[in-house]
Amino acid sequence: MASDTASPRRKLDPVTGKGERRRAPYRRRLRSRIIVSFVLLGFCLTTLFAFATNWTRARVENQLVEDVMNRNINEYAKRFAADPSRSPDLPVQQMYARLVRPDKFEALRQEQPDWYNLNDGIHGVSGVDEGGKPFSYKLAVRKTPDVWFFLAYDMTESIRGESQLNRALFFSVLVFSVLSLVLGWWSASKVMKPVSDLAARLRAYRGGTSEPEPLAPRFPDDEVGQLAQALDDYSARLTEVVQRDREFNADVSHELRTPLAVIRGATELLLTRPDLDPKVLQRLQRIQRAEQQCTDLIGALLLLSRNERGQGSSNVARVSEQLLDSHRAQLGGKPLELILEGNHDLVIDAPESALSVALGNLIGNAVKYSKEGAVRVRVGNNAVEVIDSGPGLSEEDAAKLFQRGYRGTHAGHSQGGGIGLSIVSRLCDLYGWQVNVRPGVERGVIATLTFSPA
Structure with missing residues (x-):
């Protein structure tokens, strides 16, 4: 049940x-x-x-x-x-x-x-x-x-x-x-x-247990017995939904990880060749990074679907540098500088897949909306800040930014379904982190990801 x-x-x-959280009114x-x-x-x-x-x-x-x-x-x-x-x-x-x-x-x-x-x-x-x-x-x-x-x-x-x-x-x-x-x-x-x-x-x-013991047989056939019968019916339907969800998650995990494993193996095999053209090497490295991001995202989404915390530890500076390197390869001719600053020894109790998804969405938004200038990732003692030089944050965006499906006023015709920051918010709830987005001093946005104490 x-x-x-x-x-x-x-x-x-x-x-x-x-x-x-707001305390519910007292009820006798x-x-x-x-x-x-x-x-x-x-x-x-x-x-x-x-x-x-x-x-x-x-x-x-x-x-x-x-x-x-x-x-x-x-x-x-x-x-x-x-x-x-x-x-x-x-x-x-x-x-x-x-x-x-x-x-x-x-x-x-x-x-x-x-x-x-x-x-x-x-x-x-x-x-x-x-x-x-x-x-x-x-x-x-x-x-x-x-x-x-x-x-x-x-x-x-x-x-x-x-x-x-x-x-x-x-x-x-x-x-x-x-x-x-x-x-x-x-x-x-x-x-x-x-x-x-x-x-x-x-x-x-x-x-x-997958088959919970019915409640109705333990109660007389009165109002409480009818309530128990209704709960049994609701439990049966809910158990069926949960079981289908678990089977779907397992199927998706298996079916998606299999082609990703093939892509990873083929990419690693091609990267071992010494006579690769620089442009081909660059594209293979981009495929490798995309495969890793996809794997991390699948792992994080599966954890969210099961409401489970993954095991492991992560160096925030190292994950941030990997994410910045991935975005540098995709800048093209955009006059934007990606900079990593601060504490390089901060280690948190969370797998790299979860940190990569949460921090990657914040960095990805900063790179997407900054046409020029710099995106700075500043690692502190228990938090990391992503500071961009984009158009800033409106009051409407600030109120709805973490709602699922919401795209900011500066999104325009850019790609995306507006679920990235919603995933960040859910990961923060799962691991006890806090995320905060506020306007910059002069322009741009400062996104802060604060980690829970170890």
Whole structure:
């Protein structure tokens, strides 16, 4: 089974065209989202239930108390009407009854101004007494021209009970929220276990066999099983594509290396003849260099196709001199000087084929676009610079230079498919190198190839 790992999105660098890693936005894990959903559901439901319970209790209690007070104050008024000479007995304990005759109205105004101003009905009264203790009661009022009736029902104990109920409801909300958290964690573990097992099996696979073990038989026929079946189908198609790619690479390597080996053998045999004409010798040497470049390019492309690093070490100055010699033979009458400068002892951990392809493309572009002047290859301690005297670099070229198939604004009708610098970029990714192209001080372009530490 071949696996494809999703990488963070990349932002193109305006100079190199290579991807600059940008951190993906944080996303909460699915397990955490399930747990949070359970907690929120439990909290919201228990809070709503607590609110509904408290509201219902208050409404029912208030209705019951008002019904009782209405009945008792009516009964109180009837008893007074039956015998106005004496104060009627209080029909229900826990209530305080009072009647005020007309000659006591003014005294009531002075003593209880709140009661004096109340209209008929039931009113809620609350406050703090002289001792600093809170009180609350409901007051039923009946006013007639002959007498005023007041009936008070103490609600202090009821308010205390309401406070205790609220604390109990608050505690219940906390308890049920914790239970929801536990239930959510347990449910998430149960729900996510098949998905985690599937992910673990995918991570454990490293492509060691051409026929990977199917995933679907290990999972039940549910959504996870359907996902495993889809992954098996995708794996089969991807494995087939990879296998065809490997076979194609092997066939291409064999079919191309065979004629190149014939060309190399014939060229070396002809070069051993002592009576060669100088022009023929020059052409044979050019064929030999072209064969070597083609061999290096095939080797580098095969390494890129397999995403493998080749083994070996290379002297950067020696490879650069070989590349410059190859281009000197192709200059014709172009007034261009090719110069090698700097450190001749820099050795990197990479085969000459990979270095030749990467550095050869940079030197080839410099020679192609420089009509006159000089192309300098300057070898440093851990990098090599290719400095040309060409027309320079535009902003559009700088942004797209390393994209596959892109040809610069100065390419004109020159040969090339615009894939050379793309290959350089891929080789840099493979070996951990860095490539940078920037405009020169006055004119031309400076291409820098920086090697990774050994």
